[in-house]
Amino acid sequence: MSAPSVSPSAPTLGQQLAHTARAVLAVRQGRSLTDALADVPAPLRAGVQALAFHTLRELGTCEALVAQLAERAPPPPLRALMCAALALLTAPDAPGARYAAHTVVDQAVRAAQHEPRWQRQAGFLNACLRRYLRETEALRAAVASDPVAQWNHPRWWIERVQRDHPEAWRGILTANNHPGPMTLRVNRRRTTREALAQALAQQGVASRAVGDDGLELARALPVEQLPGFAAGDCSVQDEAAQLAVPLLLQGLPAGTRPRVLDACAAPGGKTAHLLERADADLLALDVDPQRCQRITDNLQRLGLQADVRCADAAQPATWWDGRPFDAILLDAPCTASGIVRRHPDVRWLRRDSDVAALARTQRALLDALWPLLCEGGRLVYATCSVFRAEGSEQLQAFLQRHTDALSAPAPGHLLPGLPDTVGEFNDNRSRGPDGFYYACIDKARAR
Template sequence: MTASPPAPRPAGAPLGPTLATQLRHTARCVRAVEQGQSLSEVMPQVAAELRPGVQALTFHVLRHLGTARALVDQLVQRKPDAAVQALLCSALSLMLEDAEAGSASGLHYAAHTVVNQAVDAARQDRSTARQAAFVNACLRRFLRERPALMAEALRHPVARWNHPTWWIERLQRDHPERWQAILAANNQPGPMTLRVNRRQIGRAAYQQALLAIGVASNPVGDDGLELDTPQPVERLPGFSQGHCSVQDAAAQMAASLLLEDRHWTAADRVLDACAAPGGKTAHLLERAEVSLLALDMDARRCERVDDNLKRLGLRAEVRCADASRPATWWDGQAFDAILLDAPCTASGIVRRHPDVRWLRRASDVDQLVKVQRGLLEALWPLLKPGGRLLYATCSVFRAEGADQVQAFLERHTNAVHRPSPGHLLPGSAAPAGEFNDNPLGGHDGFFYTRIDKVAP
């Protein structure tokens, strides 16, 4: 069956950005990450009309950066300057023979097209213009010698798995039977999952509203819908009216785990200790009428919490404060429940933040473990006897999850661990159990455990 030709472009309609233009900006983003900047800081600097395409390309490059770097090392005699290196890595990432990754990212370009557009991109940028011929020679050599170059590159673990060596080795220790599945899952884009605001609309009704605009979805968890195809939030029915939020299914588990097996009222005091951007805060309020205090150290992030609550029609006290220093914000009244979604390496959400793996250092783990321990110690005295604390991190590293909680339980005789999911791993399968690895499939990696406070 012959495919229909594309519809003609209306007269006067603007042309979209060329691949060369997008590659030029992608290379700048990749270079910024290699210099230690987060994409959340870099991407807003890209022009709005270029941002969707540049973000898609940048994510793809960062998911293949280990392979691309190994190829560049073979293609050059002397390491090129950072701008040329970033452009070569960006182009090579689009030329890899990785049908699965290409299909998952939706990026399909003929290899010779990538070469030509990369050379154009080099010419367009002052920092690479003099190296355009060099870029052309490197990429054309890759086309000629692809099998041998790829075979040599993939001998190295960083190139094969596209994660730093220390990260790979830590996963091998923490999850010896599943480390490969975790790394493979990290290199695939995560699905778009919504949390339906049950105060506004039922999940089944919202699923029908999505179908009415041609968007299929599947229920996940108590309030979630995983979309078959990601959508801009502006297209989601009732988004501005607070009918739904974008939140991964693993993150949606927090509310159920903290609130389960008891009735909650407005007299119950709940603390969300590290609340921004407010997804879990909002879900708690969608699920229960409680008096909730949401803290975050960053004033701008507190504004995001306020904005999210306002859109969803919810109320909480939002305060800019350091949860680890209760003397600066606590009124002396104990809490019935505390959610501590602690700062961590974010090693479980690499699918959605592919820059994290290249920004983190091995030493960050130990530093963050100290921060987490400090928060646990500071907040535990604020919990009523009979109250509960849900400790959560978006990490798959045991030091930030199972090991952290085990050490806490050993220090506190009035702390009792309740049956909890433990480590949730993306793209793996494992039995449930205390501190064991549970399957996640389409979800992000997370750690959850609930600790109850008993009377002395």
């Protein structure tokens, strides 16, 4: 699809729909949404991101409706545009709910008329969207029994969550279709949680304490508007991600300056948290050089220091100096199935086969790093996934392979919370932590 032009005046809904369709098509073709949004002209980006998030949260429903509306499958670019428009028509809590239905149809048709590849199909698009408005109830009833349309996740994903969490699967999938809360981590070296909460309150933003160092905000703010952000007073980090450091600290010997390895560290959220909380010699590794730069930038903003190195954690022979670590954090690469609230594209990008492939990578990393831990030391294993193959099953298999590994108390699988429709903040956001998994594995001392 070629890029629609942007007029110098305020962007129209038609322009935003056209760019949203391009982004959704890119995701359907395997590109991440973050990557696809980088192509959107800056003045349009925030609006297109909101529409793309909304469309991806409704994509199962919308694609099923397109199949009802079009006798033959429309070309993928047109299907993406139909989905972007249908997402605004179907969901009552859409960011574009302020648009009347006839405006959405009119603007989608205009978007089609302005794009050479869609021009010939503008009439067809118009007919389909108008039919949707006439026959909404019947069409929605026709797709209601399709689980992909009902839950807006791929079928394999729904079945896996049902298997892994027989009691909680509905709640997990529901939470995934809502935005998550914005949560901050206070930099204890620079300020206190109370002072940050007060500064937020002065800006008219209520907050509540979560975990040791977190503040969950009543509404999201651009980072530039967070009090003291540029000076390093706080960072944006979900409540679940903030648990890694307390778990690691519990396992460290008191009174010494520990040697700690953060094996998969970029962009450095947990690295920075650890350094805010403890004086430690910290080696932060990541295999991706660009992401390593982000660790350095984040530490610089927060006024913290670590040894940041670009290396493959699964190949210690290439970077380890032979001195054991007192603690290791392995925040392993994973499917990211726990952070779908914040990355609604993830569910459409992953394949079922990715789960086993990533579980093999996690296993290789665990086995490569275990010999680097000192006796009596602690390894915290974390993934931002709700799939048991990347969590509890990984731990069980590890304990069977390593007789010197002792499982210490840990949160296990954390699940995202249901939307808050009655609570303190009452904004229909999913509340509670992201989906995450934590295991604490202590190394037995030789007798």
